[in-house]
Amino acid sequence: MPAADRPRGLVLVVEDEPAIADVIRLNLSGAGYRVEIEGRGDRALDAVRRHRPAAIVLDVGLPGLDGVEICRRLRAAEDWTPVLFVTARDDEVDRIIGLELGADDYVTKPFSPRELVARIGGVLRRAQGPPSSAPRTVGGVTLDTVRRRAFRGDEELALTVTEFDLLAHLMRRPGQVFTREQLLSEVWGYSSVAGARTVDVHIAQLRAKLGDASPIRTVRGVGYAAENASA
Structure with a gap:
């Protein structure tokens, strides 16, 4: 089975712009990931509990509850699912605030879908860790x-x-x-x-x-x- 056809875990995409969500879905699916889309921030935490994703692609600007607050609540609940922020605000302060809350990486709109897939793959590879190593x-x-x-x-x-x-x-x-x-x-x-x-x-x-x-x-x-x- 080609590598791109092998299941690689589920990615939850929390994005309120349908066109962007569809592009992310197509590219992640093409790379072998299962994908679930949630369009509202106030339903994102329930979606995380329901789907138990391997990683979360989280838009910063969302209706109901913004991405920064979603990440804050996940980390406060000791949920360390890898989070990749997507932001339209090309402002270093926004990025730093997100990372300080416990995000693992970010991309800025407009972004390359291939780059986003590569970033997700990198986070998940790191989460798996090396096969063996002494403390x-x-x-x-x-x-x-x-x-x-x-x-x-x-x-x-x-x-x-x-x-x-x-x-x-x-x-x-x-x-x-x-x-x-x-x-x-x-x-x-x-x-x-x-x-x-x-x-x-x-x-x-x-x-x-x-x-x-x-x-x-x-x-x-x-x-x-x-x-x-x-x-």
């Missing part, structure tokens, strides 16, 4: 990449798919400095000068969650590394 500890943080669990000492942390994979990527090579462009390419699967701010936002979110145990070091003018405190 790794750097600083005060331990990652179990098989079960995709993160710990600060004995406390388990709630990380999004992207936060987990960004931290795991840094911790696999302690001491190595990664540029923002490298992290975009190797963690997100794409490279863009405009997207470099996305890395900074996720790093800031990780540091807030990790607190004093954070092994992440900023190398000014270059990028980021994970190091033990004594390094």
Whole structure:
């Protein structure tokens, strides 16, 4: 069976513009995903509970309840289903607010449907994690990449798919400095000068969650590394 014909999980698309929803549906279906469409924000949370999607494509501007609030409520309920925001507002503040709420990625209208499919595929591949790997500890943080669990000492942390994979990527090579462009390419699967701010936002979110145990070091003018405190 060709790869594009194999079922790849269900994607819930929350989009109130029928033409855009149809384009997303056609492209995701062509890539092998099952797709459900919901046109109203105030019905989105019920749709998530009903369909239990592998990922959510979430428009920011929705009737009834906007995408930012939907994402906020999902994360508050400890639902970490990968979320990709679609926004018509080409404003960095909107993107940063969305990522701080726990979104995994975003695209801005008008977008390439092929790019959106690629972004969804990247998020889901990261969610699956590597087939096997021993837990790794750097600083005060331990990652179990098989079960995709993160710990600060004995406390388990709630990380999004992207936060987990960004931290795991840094911790696999302690001491190595990664540029923002490298992290975009190797963690997100794409490279863009405009997207470099996305890395900074996720790093800031990780540091807030990790607190004093954070092994992440900023190398000014270059990028980021994970190091033990004594390094």
